Amino acid sequence: MSRSRLARALRVAGLVLATLLVLAAAVWTGAAIYYGRWLEHELASLKAEGYPLTLAEAKPPPVDDSENAGLVYLRLFGLTPRTMHLREASSGELLRLQVPANVPGTRRDAVLASRATLSTPYARAALATLRQASLLPRCVLPLPGELDIPDAYAYRHFGYFRQAARLLSTQATLDGHDRRLPQALDELATGYRMAGHVAAEPDTVAQLVAIAIVAIMDRSAREAITPADLSPAQARLLFYQLTRTDLMAAWQASLRAAVAIKVTYYELTRRQPRAFITEYWELLPRSYRWRQELLYSPLGRPLRAGDEAQSLRSLHRALTDEQLTYAQIVARYRAEGRPLPERAAYSVYFRAALQRDKAIVQMRLLQAVLALKAYRHQHGRYPEQLAAVSWPLPGDPFSGQALHYRREGKGFRVWSIGPNLRDDGGIDPSLPVRIDDEGDMVWVCPT
Amino acid sequence: MTEFEPRLSQMPLPEPPPALRTRMLAQARREHRWRTVERVWRWTLVAAAALLLIANLHFAQAHEREMVALVGPPGIERPIETKVFVQSLAHRQRLLTAWCSGEFPSELKEERL
Numbered sequence: 001m002s003r004s005r006l007a008r009a010l011r012v013a014g015l016v017l018a019t020l021l022v023l024a025a026a027v028w029t030g031a032a033i034y035y036g037r038w039l040e041h042e043l044a045s046l047k048a049e050g051y052p053l054t055l056a057e058a059k060p061p062p063v064d065d066s067e068n069a070g071l072v073y074l075r076l077f078g079l080t081p082r083t084m085h086l087r088e089a090s091s092g093e094l095l096r097l098q099v100p101a102n103v104p105g106t107r108r109d110a111v112l113a114s115r116a117t118l119s120t121p122y123a124r125a126a127l128a129t130l131r132q133a134s135l136l137p138r139c140v141l142p143l144p145g146e147l148d149i150p151d152a153y154a155y156r157h158f159g160y161f162r163q164a165a166r167l168l169s170t171q172a173t174l175d176g177h178d179r180r181l182p183q184a185l186d187e188l189a190t191g192y193r194m195a196g197h198v199a200a201e202p203d204t205v206a207q208l209v210a211i212a213i214v215a216i217m218d219r220s221a222r223e224a225i226t227p228a229d230l231s232p233a234q235a236r237l238l239f240y241q242l243t244r245t246d247l248m249a250a251w252q253a254s255l256r257a258a259v260a261i262k263v264t265y266y267e268l269t270r271r272q273p274r275a276f277i278t279e280y281w282e283l284l285p286r287s288y289r290w291r292q293e294l295l296y297s298p299l300g301r302p303l304r305a306g307d308e309a310q311s312l313r314s315l316h317r318a319l320t321d322e323q324l325t326y327a328q329i330v331a332r333y334r335a336e337g338r339p340l341p342e343r344a345a346y347s348v349y350f351r352a353a354l355q356r357d358k359a360i361v362q363m364r365l366l367q368a369v370l371a372l373k374a375y376r377h378q379h380g381r382y383p384e385q386l387a388a389v390s391w392p393l394p395g396d397p398f399s400g401q402a403l404h405y406r407r408e409g410k411g412f413r414v415w416s417i418g419p420n421l422r423d424d425g426g427i428d429p430s431l432p433v434r435i436d437d438e439g440d441m442v443w444v445c446p447t
Numbered sequence: 448m449t450e451f452e453p454r455l456s457q458m459p460l461p462e463p464p465p466a467l468r469t470r471m472l473a474q475a476r477r478e479h480r481w482r483t484v485e486r487v488w489r490w491t492l493v494a495a496a497a498l499l500l501i502a503n504l505h506f507a508q509a510h511e512r513e514m515v516a517l518v519g520p521p522g523i524e525r526p527i528e529t530k531v532f533v534q535s536l537a538h539r540q541r542l543l544t545a546w547c548s549g550e551f552p553s554e555l556k557e558e559r560l
Contacts, residue, residue, distance in 0.1 A: 011485065018492050025499050032503070036510045043517045053518045205539055208546070263518055265536055348543045 028302060035306035042312040043263070051259040051319070058202055058260035063138040069197050070141040072133035076126060077160035081142050092160065093122060099166045111173045111223075118171055127171055127187070130164055134190045139197035158209045161198050165191055165213040169220035176224025184224040185234055189241045191217035192363070199250035202257030208352060210247065214359040221366050225373070226445050232374035239370045239391065242363045251356050255319050255349075262315060266308050269296070318349045325397040326357040327421055354419055357397045358441065361416040364394050365443045368403050368414045372445070382412045382445075399423075408444070415442040 043053060052058040065071055074080060078092030098117050100110030117123060141157070168191040175184035191213060199210035273296035294300045295307060321329050329350065333340050341350045371391040376382050383389060386405035396403045396416040404426060405414045415426040419438040426442050463471060 008481075015485065015488055015492075019488075022492050022495050022499070025496065029499050029503050029506070033506050036506065040510065040513050040517065043514075047517060056519075203539070205542055261536070265532065267518060268532055348546070351546075 028299075031302035032305070035302045035309060039305045039309040039312070042309045042316065046259055046312065046316055051256055053260055053263045055260050055264050058257040060138075060140050060200065060202065063140045067137050069133040069136035069139040072129060072136065073139070073161070073164075073194075073197070074141075074157065076129045076133070076164070077157060079157055079160070083156075094126060094160055094163055094167070097123060097126075097163070097167060099163070099170045111170050112177065114170055115174060118167075118174065123167065126164070126167060127190075130168060130194065131186070131190045134193035134197065139200050141201055158198075158205065161194065161209055162212055162216070164194065165216040168194070169216045172217075172220040173223045176220070176228065181224070181228050181230070182234065184220075184228075185230075185238050188217055188221050188224065189238050191220075192238075192241055192245050195247075196245040196250070199245075199247055199254075202254045203261075204254055204258060204348065204352065207247075207251050207254050207356065210250065211352075211355050211359040214245075214247070214362055218362040218366070222443065225366070225369060226443075227447065228373070229377065230370065230373040231377050235370040235374040235377075239367050239374075242367050242370075243392075243394075245363065247356055247360055247363075251352075252323060255322050259312075259315065259319070262312065270304075273297075322349055322353055324353075325400070326353045326419070327398050327400060329353060330421060358419065358438075360397050361418075361441050364396070364403065365414060365416065365441065367391075368393055368405070369443055369445065372412060372414070382407060382410075386414070404440075409446065411445040411447050413442060413444045415440045 047053055071081075076092075077094055099114055118127075168187045172184045172187035172191070175181070175187065195210045195213040195217065198206055198213060200206075295304045321332065324332065330340065368386065368389075371389045371393055372382055372386075374391070375389050384407060386393065386402060393403065395401055398419065398421055399417045403414055403416055404423065405412060406426060413426045417423045418440045422439070424439040426440055462468065
């Protein structure tokens with residue numbers, strides 16, 4: 001090849017290369033503008049609907065220390081707002097108390113065997129502190145990541161809350177067994193108030209822990225209240241306490257905070273992308289990692305904006321669903337011909353909505369039982385219809401109607417249609433294969 | 448320089464043979480056209496690159512302004528440590544993913560939510 005032809009070939013190659021670079025830059029710029037606008041649009045639509053976009057907006061309003069139950073709980077747990085996030089914080093005395101776990105079947109014997117544990121000065125003091133804390137109006141704890149502690153680990157306090165619920169539940173069962181009904185009712189009310197306090201933390205995991213506390217308290221409520229004869233005055237206190245523990249409102253507040261947490265996370269990782277890579281690496285599937293490397297490189301900026309916009313849109317849709325009860329969500333899926341979410345990461349909210357509604361049903365069944373017990377105390381027998389009870393009984397979130405009720409001998413059976421959304425006639429379900437295939441949720445009072 | 452060379456330089460060159468002349472003219476025209484195209488293309492690329500740069504700068508500024516208007520500066524009372532924040536979110540993600548896949552983490556295990 002002559003020199004002139006080689007020079008010309010090089011010039012052509014240079015031009016082609018430059019053209020490709022300019023074309024790539026044009027595509028990159030177009031993508032940056034398109035996805036950037038999309039992200040702005042998603043954020044603007046969330047903001048227009050009143051969702052908080054910053055942690056400052058999502059954070060519960062400040063509370064005076066003297067009214068903050070969170071600080072009293074933390075003192076009992078041996079934690080502080082700083083150490084509650086520390087992985088290495090030593091286990092407090094509360095966790096070392098031998099109280100029975102919430103395991104069906106073995107629990108009652110274990111509860112009776114734990115009498116000695118509950119009579120120790122520490123256990124008595126802990127119960128008194130829990131009662132005192134639960135009576136405070138607000139519970140405000142630091143949000144995840146709010147404190148600048150290196151190597152922090154969130155949610156350490158939740159283990160203590162569950163242990164506290166087990167302690168209260170065990171004591172309530174013992175008191176019910178020993179016919180100390182006012183004390184049992186007081187411990188149950190403390191447990192439900194504490195569940196409300198935990199649910200006030202605007203976080204999805206906090207909601208699940210609050211649901212867990214309701215499940216723990218439900219077991220002891222059944223054991224203490226089913227055989228009891230309650231006066232209207234005794235029943236009323238716990239009845240109205242349950243009305244005030246609004247898991248649905250707390251759930252919606254936590255979902256609103258989820259938006260702020262997500263947006264803050266995007267803001268932070270935009271500034272320090274390596275923080276994402278190092279912390280989330282092990283959670284990512286291997287085939288997914290190269291994509292994340294690209295997304296969090298400077299070249300991947302437009303794609304990251306698109307990824308964020310897509311993620312916010314999905315969250316927005318999920319949040320819209322979550323304003324509904326589980327039954328309404330299922331109806332909506334079916335009406336749109338969409339399959340119900342299975343066990344995948346995106347089904348967290350769907351699954352949590354089911355558990356939330358189950359906890360709500362557990363509390364509403366307890367309310368119905370309290371009202372029925374109060375009715376019997378006044379009239380000498382249970383009513384033939386649930387509607388005969390004058391107290392304001394909330395409905396069944398799974399059916400959208402009143403709870404089902406039937407007289408049985410001297411007692412009664414009250415039930416919700418449960419997660420399978422089908423009335424099985426108030427029959428106690430056997431252990432279901434799938435969580436959404438559970439049958440009726442039943443409370444039977446034989447006498 | 449010999450005497451012959453100035454004389455030769457003053458003499459008109461002989462016309463190339465017609466076949467060769469046509470080929471030479473075509474080649475010259477091609478060369479000219481290519482250089483024009485190359486010049487135009489080069490300046491077009493320069494202009495496009497400049498436009499892209501301006502568009503990028505303009506959009507980046509507008510996007511930044513819009514994001515600050517929507518989201519504001521991140522943080523609560525003080526700047527958040529990114530690592531801490533991401534750690535706590537990663538932990539939460541682990542909990543929720545384990546919960547969804549039926550592998551109940553200790554925080555949620557007992558009640559089989």
